[in-house]
Amino acid sequence: MRALLHGKQLAGHRAVVVGAAISGVAAAKLLATLGAKVRLLDRNPEAVDAAGREDLVSRGVALALGPHEKAHFKDAQMVVLSPGIPVAKLKGFLAACPEAQVLSELELASWFTEATILAVTGTNGKTTTTSLIGHILEHAGKRVFVGGNIGTPLSENVLTGAPCDVAVLEVSSFQLQNVKSFHPKVGVLLNFSANHLDYHADIEEYLQAKLNLFARMTSKDLAVLPLEMKVELEGRDFTKARRVYFTATERFKDANNLPGAHNKANMEAAWLACKALGVTDEQVREAVSTFKPLAHRQEQLGEKGGVLFVDDSKATTVEAMRAAIESFERPIRLLAGGVFKGGDLEGLAELLKARVVQVGLFGANREVFENAWTGVVPLLWEPTLEGAVTRLYRDSNPGDVILLSPATASFDLYSSYKERGRDFARIMDQLPEEREARQ
Numbered sequence: 197m198r199a200l201l202h203g204k205q206l207a208g209h210r211a212v213v214v215g216a217a218i219s220g221v222a223a224a225k226l227l228a229t230l231g232a233k234v235r236l237l238d239r240n241p242e243a244v245d246a247a248g249r250e251d252l253v254s255r256g257v258a259l260a261l262g263p264h265e266k267a268h269f270k271d272a273q274m275v276v277l278s279p280g281i282p283v284a285k286l287k288g289f290l291a292a293c294p295e296a297q298v299l300s301e302l303e304l305a306s307w308f309t310e311a312t313i314l315a316v317t318g319t320n321g322k323t324t325t326t327s328l329i330g331h332i333l334e335h336a337g338k339r340v341f342v343g344g345n346i347g348t349p350l351s352e353n354v355l356t357g358a359p360c361d362v363a364v365l366e367v368s369s370f371q372l373q374n375v376k377s378f379h380p381k382v383g384v385l386l387n388f389s390a391n392h393l394d395y396h397a398d399i400e401e402y403l404q405a406k407l408n409l410f411a412r413m414t415s416k417d418l419a420v421l422p423l424e425m426k427v428e429l430e431g432r433d434f435t436k437a438r439r440v441y442f443t444a445t446e447r448f449k450d451a452n453n454l455p456g457a458h459n460k461a462n463m464e465a466a467w468l469a470c471k472a473l474g475v476t477d478e479q480v481r482e483a484v485s486t487f488k489p490l491a492h493r494q495e496q497l498g499e500k501g502g503v504l505f506v507d508d509s510k511a512t513t514v515e516a517m518r519a520a521i522e523s524f525e526r527p528i529r530l531l532a533g534g535v536f537k538g539g540d541l542e543g544l545a546e547l548l549k550a551r552v553v554q555v556g557l558f559g560a561n562r563e564v565f566e567n568a569w570t571g572v573v574p575l576l577w578e579p580t581l582e583g584a585v586t587r588l589y590r591d592s593n594p595g596d597v598i599l600l601s602p603a604t605a606s607f608d609l610y611s612s613y614k615e616r617g618r619d620f621a622r623i624m625d626q627l628p629e630e631r632e633a634r635q
Contacts, residue, residue, distance in 0.1 A: 201229055201230060201308060201354070201355075201357075204231050205230045205231060206227065206230040206231045206232035207231035207232075208231075208233075209227075209231075209232040209233065209273050209274060210232065210233045210235075210271050210272050210273050210274070211227045211232045211233065211234050211235070211272065211273065211274040211275070211276065212234075212235050212236075212237060212268065212269055212272040212274070212275045212276070212293075212296075213227065213234060213235070213236045213237065213275075213276045213278070213301075214237050214238075214264075214275065214276070214277050214278060214281050214286065215237070215238060215277065215278025215279075215280070215281050216236055216237070216238035216240075216243040216244050216259075216261070216278075217238075217243070217278055218348075218349060218352075219278050219279060219301040219349040219351065220236065220238070220276070220278040220301065221236070221244070221248065221252070222301065222305075222349040222351035222352040222355070223276045223278075223301040223304055223305070223349070223351050224236045224252060224255075224257045224276075225252070225255060225257070225351070225352075225355060226304065226305065226308070226351040226354060226355055227274075227276070227304070228255040228256050228257050229255070229355060232274070233256075233258075234256065234257045234258065235257070235258045235259075235260055235268060235272075236252065236257050236258070236259050236260070237260045237261075237264060237268055238260075238261050239261075239262065239263060239264065240261065241261045241262045242261075243261055244259060244261065264286075264289050265289075266288070266289055266291070266292040267292070268289070269289045269290060269292040269293045269296075270292045270293065271293065272292075272293040272296045273293070273295070273296055273297070274296055274297045274299070275290065275293065275296045275297070275298045275299075276299055276300070276301055276304055277298065277299070277300055277301075277374055278301060279300070279301075279345065279368055279370040279371050280370050281370075282370075282373075283298060283373070283374070297376075298374060299374050299375065299376060300370075300371045300372075300373070300374040300375055301349055301350070301351055301371070302344065302349075302350060302365070302367060302371040302372075302375060302378060303371075303374060303375040303376055303377065303378050304351065305349065305350035305351040305353075305354050306350065306375075306377070306378045306379070307377070308354045309350065309353070309354055309360070309363060311341065311360040311361060311362055311363040312361065312362045312363070312381045312473065313362075313363050313365060313378075313379070313380040313381055313382075314329060314333075314362055314363070314364045314365070314380060314381060314382040314383075314384075314469055314473065315344070315364075315365045315366075315367045315378075315380040315382070315383050315384065315409055316329065316364070316365065316366050316367065316384040316386065316469075317366075317367045317368070317369070317372065317383075317384070317385055317386070317406050317409050318384070318385055318386030318387045318388065318406070318422075319386075319387055319388055319389045319513055319515060319516075320386065320387055320389070320458070320511075320513055320515050320516040320519065321386045321387065321458060321459075321461075321462045321516075321519075322345070322346075322366045322367075322368075322386060323346050323366055323490060323493070323510070324454075324459070324462060324489060324490060324493055325384070325386055325462045325465060325466055326342060326344070326346060326364055326365070326366040327342060327346075327487075327490055328454075328462065328463070328466045328483075328484070328487050329342075329364050329466045329469055329470060330342035330364040331483050331486075331487050332466060332470045332475060332479065332480055332483040332484070332487075333361075333362050333364065333470060333473065333475065334483075335479055335482060335483035335486070336470070336474075336475045336476075336479045336483070338361045338362050338473075339359050339360050339361045339362075340360065340361065340362050340363075340364060341353045341358070341360045341362070341363045341364065342364045342365075343363075343364075343365060343366075344363075344365030344366045344367050344371075345365070345366040345367055345368045345371060346366045350363060350365060362473065365380075367409060369402055369405035369406055370405075372405045372406060372408045372409055373405045373408065375408060377412060378409075378412065379412045379413060379417075380409065380413065380417070381417055381418070381472075381473075382417065382418045382420065382469045382472050382473065383409045383410050383413060383417070383418070383419050383420070383435075383437065384419075384420040384465050384469050385406060385407075385409070385410075385419070385420070385421050385422060385425075386422065386461070386462060386465055387422050387424075387425075387458075387461075387515065388403060388406060388422070388425060389513065389514070389515040389539065407432070407434040407435075410434055410435035410437055411434065411435060413435050413436060413437035414436050414437065415436055415437065415438060417437040417438070418437060418438050418440065418468075418469070418472045419435050419437040419438065419439045419440070420440055420442060420465050420468045420469050420472075421439055421440070421441050421442070422441065422442065422443070422461070422465075423441040423442060423443040424443070426441050440468055442461065442464040442465050442468055443461060443464065444457045444458070444460035444461040444464065445460060445464055446460070447460075447463070447464060447467065448460065448463045448464075448467075448481070448484050450485070451463060451484050451485065451487075453485075453487060453488065453489060454484075454487070454489060455494065455523050456494070456519055456520070456522060456523030457519070457522060457523075458519035458522075458523075459523075463484060466480075466484075467480050491507070491614070491617065492507050492508070492509040492510045492613060492614060492617035493508060493510045493511075494506060494507075494508045494520055494523060494601075495507040495508070495617070497620075497621055497624055498624075500589075500624060500627055500629060501589070501592070501594065501627075501628075501629050501630065501631055502593075502594025502595060502596075503589065503592045503593075503594065503595075503596050503597070503598055504526065504596070504597045504598070505597075505598050505600075505620075505621075505624045506520075506524070506597055506598070506599045506600065506601075507600050507617045507620050507621060508520045508599060508600055508601035509600055509601075509602065509606070509613045509614070509616045509617030509620065510613050510617070511601040511602060511603060512537065512602070512603065512604060512605050512606075512613060513537065513539055513603060514539030514540060514541060514543075514544065514603045515539065516601065516603065517530075517532070517544070517601045517602070517603040518544060518547060520599060520601035521544075521547055521548070521551050521552065521599070521601065522547065522551070524551070524597050524599065526595055526596060526597045527551075527552075527553045527593070527595065527596045527597065528551050528552045528553065528596070528597045528599050529552070529553060529554045529555075529556065529588040529591070529592055529596055529597065529598045529599070530548075530552050530554070530555045530556070530599050530601065531555075531556050531558065531581065531584055531585065531588065531598065531599065531600040531601070531602060531620075532555055532556075532557055532558075532565055532601070532602045532603055532604070533557045533558040533559040533560065533561060533562065533565065533577075533584075533602055533604060533608075534558075534559050534560055534561065534602050534603075534604030534605055534606055534607070534608050534609070534616075535560055535561065535604050535605040535606070535607050535608050536560075536561040536564050536603070536604050537604065537605060539603065541564065541565065541568035541569065541603070542568045544568075544569075545568075545569070545572045548569065548572055548573045549572060549573065552573050553573075553574070553596070554573065554574045554575075554576070554588060554591060555569060555573050555574070555575050555576070556576050556577075556578065556584035556585065556587060556588045557575060557576065557577040557578070557584065558577070558578050558579065558580060558581045558583065558584040558609075559579065559580070559581070559604075559608045559609045560604075560608035560609075561604065561608075562577050576588075580609070581600075581609065581616065581619060581620060581623065582619075582623050585598065585620065585623045585624070585627075586623075586627070589627055589631060590631055592631070598624075600616075600617070600620045602616075
C-alpha cells in the first residue's frame with residue numbers, strides 16, 4: 197500500500213481535519229505524508245497530549261485546539277471530519293471554504309488502499325461480526341486488517357504499508373454520511389433500528405447513511421442484507437450490487453461461544469460474506485468454533501452466590517438490550533440507565549414480563565425507563581451502578597442472572613462503555629459470596 201503514497205500527491209493542497217481523536221490524528225498524518233498543508237482542530241484544548249503534539253508538529257501538522265474559528269477553515273480545499281462530528285454543526289465555519297470537499301477519514305483512507313474491502317454496518321452487532329469475519333479470513337490464510345470504527349483507523353493501516361489482502365472494516369453511520377467514492381467488494385448490513393437520533397435529523401436520515409455503504413457498489417459486488425428488511429429494501433434503489441438476504445439459522449448451532457438468536461444471524465451474515473471471498477464452509481466452521489467474543493458483549497464474568505454476572509455494557513441501544521434478554525433462559529435481574537439515545541422501550545414490555553424479574557436503574561434518564569416500565573416489572577433506582585448492583589444481588593436467588601445491558605451510552609457516569617463494563621466487573625469481585633439478609 198505504501199507504493200500508493202507519494203509525498204507530492206497533495207502538495208499545495210490545504211486540508212483541515214476536525215477532531216483530534218484516533219481517526220482524526222491518523223487522517224492528519226496521512227494528509228501530511230501526502231504533502232498537504234494540514235491543520236488539525238479540536239474544541240478540547242487538552243485533546244492531544246505532549247507526545248502527540250510533538251509527533252504531529254514534526255510532521256508539519258498545525259494544531260488549533262480550543263474553540264473553532266472561521267479563520268481555521270479559510271482557503272481549505274478539503275475538510276475531513278472525525279466520526280461523530282456532524283456537518284450541520286460546522287455549517288457556519290464551512291462557509292469560509294465553500295469549495296472544499298467534506299469527507300470522512302474512511303473516505304480519505306480508501307483512496308490509498310489496494311486491499312479488497314469488506315465493510316460491515318448495522319445498529320447492533322457490528323464489532324462482533326467484523327471481528328468474526330476477520331478471524332475467519334485469517335483462518336483461511338488471508339492477510340487481514342481489521343479496523344475502521346473499531347481499533348485502528350484505515351488511515352493508520354495505510355500509513356504502515358503492511359501487506360493486506362482484505363480490509364475488514366466496521367463502519368458507522370457517522371462515517372458513511374461523508375463518503376463519496378467508498379466502494380467495498382462485500383457490504384454487510386446486519387440490522388437496523390432507532391439509534392443516534394441525537395445526531396441524525398430523523399430515522400430516515402439514519403437509514404440513508406447506512407445504505408450509503410452500498411451506493412457505489414456494482415453488479416460484481418455483494419450486498420449481504422437482513423431478511424427482516426427485505427420488503428423495505430426491495431422497494432429502494434440504493435445499490436447495483438447483487439443482493440443476498442440472511443436470517444438466523446441452526447447452521448452453527450454448536451457455537452456456544454456466541455449465544456442467542458442475534459448471534460446466529462450474525463454468524464450467517466459472516467458466512468455469506470466470507471464465501472464471497474472464496475472461503476470454504478469447512479474453513480468457516482473451524483474458525484467459528486475457535487472465535488473468542490470480545491469483552492463487554494454478553495461476556496459471562498462468572499458466578500457469585502449461584503448468580504451469573506453478564507457484562508453487556510456494549511448494548512447501547514434498545515434492540516441490543518432485547519437481544520441480550522432473549523439470550524438467557526434463567527431469571528434476569530436487568531441493569532439499565534445512562535444517556536438514552538432513543539428507541540421503543542414500551543415495545544419490550546412483554547419480553548420483560550416473560551424473562552425479567554427485576555430492573556435496577558442507575559444514573560441518568562431514570563424517568564425515561566420509569567415512564568415506559570412502571571407496572572410492567574419491579575423497578576429500583578440508584579444514582580450509581582454499584583448501588584444498583586448491590587441491591588439486585590441482595591434480592592437475587594441462586595440461578596438468577598444479573599445482566600448489565602443498559603440500552604444507553606455511558607457518558608453520564610463513565611468515559612466509555614468499556615469503563616462501565618470494567619466497573620461492573622470490579623463491583624462483582626467485591627460482592628460477598630453470602631448475600632445480606634433481605635429487609
